[in-house]
Amino acid sequence: MIDILKFMGPEGLFISFLVVLVAIVQLFRVIISKQSNPSPLTQSNPLVKKYDDVNLDKYTNFFRMLGLSIGLTIVLAAFEYPTPANVLMTLTDTNLYIDEELDSAVVLPKPKLPQPKKVPVVKIIEVTEDKDVTKDIEIDIPEFIDPDEVIEEYIPDDEPDDEVIENEVHIIVEKTAAFKGGMGKFYRWLGKKLKYPSHAKRLGVEGKVFVEFVIEKDGSLSNLKVVRGIGAGCDEEAIRILKMCPKWSPGEQRGRPVRQKMVLPISFRLQN
Template sequence: MNEFLNTIGPGGIVLLFLALLISLVQLFRRIVKKKSSSSTSNQHHLVKKYDDVNLNRYTGFFRLLGLSIAMLTVLAAFEYPVINKALITPENIDRVIGNEHYDSVLTIEIIKPKPQPRPRVIPDKIEVTDDPTIEDIIFDNNEFDPDAEIPDEPIVDDLSPDEEVSDEPLIIVEQTAEFKGGLGKFYKFLGKKLKYPRMAKQMHIEGKVFVEFIVERDGTLTDIRVSRGIGGGCDEEAIRVLKESPAWQPARQRGRVVRQKMVIPIYFKLN
């Protein structure tokens, strides 16, 4: 039975079920028709039943039909084959299979990569001579003056006197530019000069305004602009205060005074 069901497949089972169902319906219709005709002939001439108003006409037919459908459904459910499959590798073959029975087993072979040969290091050939010739090193001390004065500071020789200094502002330098007196005095200067804008107070705006500027070679601040602001008049106030800033100590790169681009935050906070 299992081999037959495996051969016809699910589609064949459905078609077979429909054919049996149609055959049973036709058979039951004939039986009911035959019964109704025989019972009508045996009835008294005064007792006559009409098929159109007979409620029990198809009771037996539908009862047998439901029983047949239930039996065929149970039979198909029990007889339909279930195929067990497992993915087995050489590492888990003993754990997965055990005493279980599988209709089909797919074995995957793991191919290990071939070990690559290590590169051989060939040393350089060194020629060894039996009698190496060593030349004498002669020191000329005619120009050496033992009574010469030694300066306290080292003499720095400019190796590239004709080197052109770029006019582009630098961001990273050896000695960065700073406010004269340090960062603490710079923020004290901001605290004295900075005025909180009226619009920012009314709208309760506070935060950091990032200002970008260039420290020139003479220490003045130029090209002052806001890179990220908060609005409410705070951006304009930060630019105004920086324009009133005194000269800074300029930046230095390789001992030369250079221009430097800087970005600093100015914090606006309501008390």
């Protein structure tokens, strides 16, 4: 009986209680109606007396009792209804299935931990106390030094030769090389000797030609070359006129004449 109550639950018990209560109430109503007198309207109705088949309340009590009996039978049958076996089998099968899944669980291997590196063992050497050294060191010291003795001056072998210093080409020196009489005299001489190329005149070429050269120690010009030109024969004319140039005053370094490099612009302009 306890298993049936658990199976029905509180809602099934409440519905069963209502059905039983209604059945009891209806039973009492039937009993009371049987004991009471028949209705005066029914007795005084001539149709009911003459035609008994027209009475609609004739079988009411019968069907009411039949309904109550069927309801009670269904309620009692529900209480006595056994627990289904297939439900238990389903639960049992489910438990078995879960057990199989647990048995077939994948076991992960343990991760390999990196082995610690071996630290080299440092040997500690005990240092004993130093012993006093009593051994004497003999040093030969001359007994007499003549103050009148002449000591020769030491001249290092790696001193640069004067020839190497003099042949070096300088850009900046203590005294810069210049044309004798000044640069104004140089440009006046240049204006007299310079010839404007005919090809440059026809093309109307004008501009500045930059010539690089070296002023030697004797004042002559060497290593002439055009650094930036304008073409049309002007570059060649600039080189030609500088080769004819008189000697300059050379540059000086520490009071000695040295070679000096210089870049000079020569202008070419047409007169209107």
